[in-house]
Amino acid sequence: MEAHDLKEILIDKEAIAKRVDELVDEISGDVAADNLVVISILKGSFMFLADLMRGLHRHDVHPRIDFLTLSSYGSDTVSSGVVCIIHDIREDIQGADILLVDDILDTGRTLAFTRELLLERGARSIRSCVLLDKQTHRAVEFNADYAGFPIDDHFVVGYGLDYDNLYRELPHIAKVTFHA
Numbered sequence: 001m002e003a004h005d006l007k008e009i010l011i012d013k014e015a016i017a018k019r020v021d022e023l024v025d026e027i028s029g030d031v032a033a034d035n036l037v038v039i040s041i042l043k044g045s046f047m048f049l050a051d052l053m054r055g056l057h058r059h060d061v062h063p064r065i066d067f068l069t070l071s072s073y074g075s076d077t078v079s080s081g082v083v084c085i086i087h088d089i090r091e092d093i094q095g096a097d098i099l100l101v102d103d104i105l106d107t108g109r110t111l112a113f114t115r116e117l118l119l120e121r122g123a124r125s126i127r128s129c130v131l132l133d134k135q136t137h138r139a140v141e142f143n144a145d146y147a148g149f150p151i152d153d154h155f156v157v158g159y160g161l162d163y164d165n166l167y168r169e170l171p172h173i174a175k176v177t178f179h180a
């Protein structure tokens with residue numbers, strides 16, 4: 001791990017809460033309430049998922065929820081380009097309408113991979129929701145249906161996002177500044 005600090009808060013917790021509520025309003029206006037399966041990509045999306053699901057409850061949306069643990073990063077800050085399934089979902093998603101939830105859309109590989117996987121398994125529709133979108137960093141074409149905040153191409157942690165599995169517990173999004 002390189003020497004670094006987290007002094008710069010990029011998005012504070014009030015701004016996150018406000019934006020999550022807006023996303024929930026959008027999502028609940030779009031999704032079919034009866035056959036919705038929310039698939040949360042771990043580990044990064046756990047905090048975002050929890051807030052989104054409490055929001056959906058206020059709109060009387062009752063999804064099935066499952067978790068897919070994927071890895072593409074290893075312990076570096078640059079994507080390895082290979083997505084591995086660490087732990088699969090258990091729900092039968094044949095004919096289901098899926099909402100994919102991830103922390104951040106970066107190269108697009110994670111969500112493109114997951115989308116293909118779920119379509120092969122018979123999902124009827126797939127929407128995706130990310131808190132952060134590094135739009136300028138795509139390696140494959142992918143657009144999220146719901147995106148919280150566009151961000152520039154720097155490394156961030158907090159609200160589920162990690163650096164070497166640290167800092168996921170922060171209630172805000174902080175920018176990681178590396179020192180020589």
Ligand code: IMP
Pocket residue numbers: 044072073079102103104105106107108109110111154155156157161162163
């Ligand atoms: P993608 O497959 O390149 O789109 O990357 C998605 C995954 O990379 C996310 O689920 C994160 O786990 C990780 N990631 C990408 N950018 C960052 C970052 O700035 N901080 C922490 N994790 C990141």
Ligand code: MG
Pocket residue numbers: 044073161162
């Ligand atoms: Mg990660």
